[in-house]
Amino acid sequence: xxxxxxxxxRLTALDAIGPYEVLSRIPGARVQFAGKxxxxxxxxxxxxxxxVDTPLSEIERADLLLWPGGFGTRALERDEEVLDWTRRIxxxxxxxxxxxxxxxxxxxxxxxxxxxxxxxxxxxxxxxxFGARPVxxxxxxxGKVVTSAGVSSGIDMALQLVAELVSEERAQAIQLxxxxxxxxxxxxxxxxxxxAAVREKVREAIVQRLS
Amino acid sequence: xxxxxxxxxRLTALDAIGPYEVLSRIPGARVQFAGKxxxxxxxxxxxxxxxVDTPLSEIERADLLLWPGGFGTRALERDEEVLDWTRRIxxxxxxxxxxxxxxxxxxxxxxxxxxxxxxxxxxxxxxxxFGARPVxxxxxxxGKVVTSAGVSSGIDMALQLVAELVSEERAQAIQLxxxxxxxxxxxxxxxxxxxAAVREKVREAIVQRLS
Numbered sequence: 001x002x003x004x005x006x007x008x009x010r011l012t013a014l015d016a017i018g019p020y021e022v023l024s025r026i027p028g029a030r031v032q033f034a035g036k037x038x039x040x041x042x043x044x045x046x047x048x049x050x051x052v053d054t055p056l057s058e059i060e061r062a063d064l065l066l067w068p069g070g071f072g073t074r075a076l077e078r079d080e081e082v083l084d085w086t087r088r089i090x091x092x093x094x095x096x097x098x099x100x101x102x103x104x105x106x107x108x109x110x111x112x113x114x115x116x117x118x119x120x121x122x123x124x125x126x127x128x129x130f131g132a133r134p135v136x137x138x139x140x141x142x143g144k145v146v147t148s149a150g151v152s153s154g155i156d157m158a159l160q161l162v163a164e165l166v167s168e169e170r171a172q173a174i175q176l177x178x179x180x181x182x183x184x185x186x187x188x189x190x191x192x193x194x195x196a197a198v199r200e201k202v203r204e205a206i207v208q209r210l211s
Numbered sequence: 212x213x214x215x216x217x218x219x220x221r222l223t224a225l226d227a228i229g230p231y232e233v234l235s236r237i238p239g240a241r242v243q244f245a246g247k248x249x250x251x252x253x254x255x256x257x258x259x260x261x262x263v264d265t266p267l268s269e270i271e272r273a274d275l276l277l278w279p280g281g282f283g284t285r286a287l288e289r290d291e292e293v294l295d296w297t298r299r300i301x302x303x304x305x306x307x308x309x310x311x312x313x314x315x316x317x318x319x320x321x322x323x324x325x326x327x328x329x330x331x332x333x334x335x336x337x338x339x340x341f342g343a344r345p346v347x348x349x350x351x352x353x354g355k356v357v358t359s360a361g362v363s364s365g366i367d368m369a370l371q372l373v374a375e376l377v378s379e380e381r382a383q384a385i386q387l388x389x390x391x392x393x394x395x396x397x398x399x400x401x402x403x404x405x406x407a408a409v410r411e412k413v414r415e416a417i418v419q420r421l422s
Contacts (some may be wrong), residue, residue: 014232014389017259021225021362024256031258040262045235047242048228051251051260100390121390138394150390151232152366159396172399172409177417178225179311179332179361181400182393183349185370188383189392198383206388 001026001165004062004089006102007035007052008082010072013043014151015099016050019066022158025174026166034059036081044070056085061092064161068154069100069120071209077108087111095161096145099154101210103147107132115142120150121191122206152189155180212237212376215273215300217313218246218263219293221283224254225362226310227261230277233369236385237377245270247292255281267296272303275372279365280311280331282420288319298322306372307356310365312421314358318343326353331361332402333417363400366391 003023005016016033024031035041035052042049067073067086076082086109090096098106103119106112107130117132118124118140127134139148139157148157159180163171188194191203214234216227227244235242246252246263253260278284278297287293297320301307309317314330317323318341328343329335329351338345350359350368359368370391374382399405402414 012232013228017224017228020259021223024258031256033259045242047235047264048231048244049262049264051262053258053260138390138392150388152389152391152393155363156394156396163396168397169406169409172397172405173413175395175397175399176402176405176409176413177361178363179400180363180393180395181349181404182363182391182395183367184386184391184393185367185374186379186383186386188386189390191387193392194383194387195380198380198387202384202387 001029001063002061003029003031003064003066004034004059005031005066005068007033007041007050008072008076009041010044010070011041011050011068012070012100012151013048013050015068015070015102015154016066018152018155019099019158021178022155022162022174023064025177026162026170032059044072056082059089062089063093064095064097065089065093067098067102067105069098069102069104069151073101073104074210076105083109094144094165097157097161098147099157100150103127104130106145106147111145112147115145116140117142117147118149119147120206122203123210212240212274213272214240214242214275214277215245215270216242216277216279218244218252218261219283219287220252221255221281222252222261222279223281223311223362224259224261226279226281226313226365227277229363229366230310230369232389233366233373233385234275236388237373237381243270255283267293270300273300274304275306275308276300276304278309278313278316280309280313280315280362284312284315285421287316294320305355305376308368308372309358310368311361314338315341317356317358322356323358326356327351328353328358329360330358331417333414334421
């Protein structure tokens with residue numbers, strides 16, 4: 001299975017690495033990290049550097065395409081090279097997927113029109129700009145297009161994808177290998193659960209950086 | 212706050228990036244990715260390359276030291292350069308922490324003697340080799356030494372660390388920014404919950420690669 005994960009300047013690292021850790025454990029999986037040019041890219045917090053191993057121009061197909069999110073997607077929404085590439089690869093995929101604001105790239109490429117879709121909760125209404133129907137769920141499968149919510153949701157999406165594309169047993173084995181039995185210390189992981197004061201501060205900080 | 216995350220050949224990416232995504236959002240945090248030499252290192256699945264920005268020899272202190280795990284820790288248990296460095300940095304930290312088999316490096320450095328500690332469930336008994344008391348809990352704080360279980364547990368540990376070192380409100384804000392409201396698709400994330408057949412297959416695969 002050929003898995004292509006797109007990387008870009010100001011990516012959120014966990015958006016890519018959560019699903020990577022799951023999907024790369026599919027037997028026979030080959031994972032490529034694709035970007036505008038080969039070499040280092042800086043993630044959103046500017047401390048971590050990830051390596052692009054394959055330029056977009058050298059990738060012609062994928063079984064599974066994943067667009068992670070991060071503040072850098074704002075620029076990509078207007079990047080015709082990236083949007084053309086995304087549309088072209090989408091015609092070859094079994095699954096076209098996103099984490100967090102990666103769905104805004106899929107939207108800008110015109111791939112979410114008429115579909116239900118999700119993204120980071122703080123910018124969820126923006127999906128309507130692309131003709132999608134924003135829904136507040138963690139993972140939103142719509143045929144071959146699967147979008148997921150903010151950052152950490154990519155782990156849940158990837159496990160669902162393994163169950164569908166390979167088997168439930170394989171998904172369980174990967175979940176166990178990653179000891180993914182989460183114990184979040186607070187009930188604060190969604191805007192519905194978090195204290196209102198916390199929610200408004202986080203919303204403001206994120207919306208400001210994505211406008 | 213100076214945060215040092217150790218990188219090494221055959222690291223499990225999510226062990227490092229889960230906590231990174233949480234800890235790097237502490238206001239004023241500075242994160243360094245440290246390793247034997249500056250430059251690229253290949254993670255365990257061999258697809259992803261992370262960059263070491265600072266050689267161990269250039270790091271003299273840390274407020275928080277984090278050892279991720281992965282199959283590569285087996286070699287580090289006998290690597291005196293790495294163990295000496297770990298002991299030296301430990302004398303300067305507020306918290307010395309590990310994810311997954313990272314605790315075997317702390318153990319080999321002699322830092323777990325007499326303490327409760329945890330690691331990936333499949334190799335948990337090995338902690339006794341280093342004079343630690345293996346416990347099957349997701350996060351095990353013992354004063355300034357905090358160990359966590361397999362791979363994904365580092366996210367839970369990091370949020371607990373933020374609550375203790377900064378504030379509960381900040382930990383909640385980071386949890387919400389990462390939309391960490393997990394919905395694992397299966398009850399298979401711990402050896403107690405997973406089907407026995409899945410558990411034995413995963414145990415065998417992991418133990419084989421760590422012996």
